[in-house]
Amino acid sequence: MSYVVQVDSSPVYELIVSLYCYIEHPTSKHNAFGKAWKTDVRRRLSDSLSERLEDHRLEVLHRLNLLVWQCPGERTVENFLHWLTNMAPGEIYEKLVPWVSSFKEDMNSVRDLIVSALHDWHEQYFRHIDPAFLRVLKHSGDQVAQLLPSTPAVELIEQCTNGIRVEPSPGIEKVLLVPQIHCNPYTVIDHYEGLIVCQYPVGMPATDPTVPSFKLMNTLKALSDENRLRILQYVAEEPRSFKEIAAYIGLVKSNVHYHLTALRLSGLLRSHYVKDKIESYSSRMGPLNHLESDIAAYIHRTHV
Structure with missing residues (x-):
């Protein structure tokens, strides 16, 4: 009994997880960005965006990882949002239904809300982050991909996630490993039908040698x-x-x-x-x- 491990990285994953960290994560004050991160970011956001981010329908935000994974072509933020905007609700259902069995909200209205929120989050916050973040994420993804052929799946996941050991069991067919920075040191883990998505934490190199890591x-x-x-x-x-x-x-x-x-x-x-x-x-x-x-x-x- 075993499962397949796949590694994937894209700036779009980090766009989504950064927004997730802002609106959903109950322990965001403990992340590597520091306790003041959320307060500092709030000052940059428009009142309109802040109000939209309180919409309960954004609880499905994490499911977008399944769409990022399937997005064709160059997966830049702009290309992904354009692709998602132009997809009919039926197409979105088709791309999610192999792993997600039920949907509580109207897909059309949720899609429009998410695209709007992500677009403005990108403009007001994400595109201003240090480009080194994205380079570190890509480097981590490349390194983990190189380890895939020689490292047992369970050991590789534990190594990436700093201690999460996904034991082989019936129903788990694939584990998708995605590097992320904004929720460091947490691993954001989502369980679907036959699929587990692990967004594992990646640390930034120290910039000030007088400050302990x-x-x-x-x-x-x-x-x-x-x-x-x-x-x-x-x-x-x-x-x-x-x-x-x-x-x-x-x-x-x-x-x-x-x-x-x-x-x-x-x-x-x-x-x-x-x-x-x-x-x-x-x-x-x-x-x-x-x-x-x-x-x-x-x-x-x-x-x-």
Whole structure:
């Protein structure tokens, strides 16, 4: 039992995930852009766009990844929006229905709303981002594609996502790996019929050697709590379910979720996905093995 892994990258994916991060992601304040990112972006947006971004129908935004994947020709933002604008609702249904079985909204009105919102988001925010972002994304996609022939699918996904292990199971036929920056360090994962889309986090190279990297700080913060260390010790023995971890630590569910999230974002915890949910967690020692050298490299670099 196995599945196929495919790697894909396009600026359109990042356009969509950046908007998703702005309007949907409940933890956007913790992303690599910093807590002030959303507030700063809001100042750039028109009142008209801000109002449209509150429309509940944008909840289907993530499904556009299935259309980006199938978009013909050069997948620039402009070409994609032109292609989507000129597609009849029936064509959109045909391109989505192999993986999405039901649609709650009128496709025509939702398509017009999404095209309008993405067009204005591009004009007011996305086209002004550092071009280096898109170069980093393409480079990451190319690197992962080169690893495909020689790396087992499960291991490659775990490596890209910093700890998500998609276990082979009935119903999973393909996993699409897409690099993204705006939701870093989170992986945005969507489950469809037979398909999983993993938008994995890619970090930007450090520009200021006096500032510790986001990755290094995440790891150090994750290790700075007694309960998290106890969780790591517990799951090092064997994979444990959320229920088992909660019983062992003796905290309420919300606090357990908080600690598990901190460990997952640092890459210290492996999440074992079966079908569309996490069944268990185990320790992932890679970040610890590099921690001493990462700290030494930072200290040496800042005092040269």
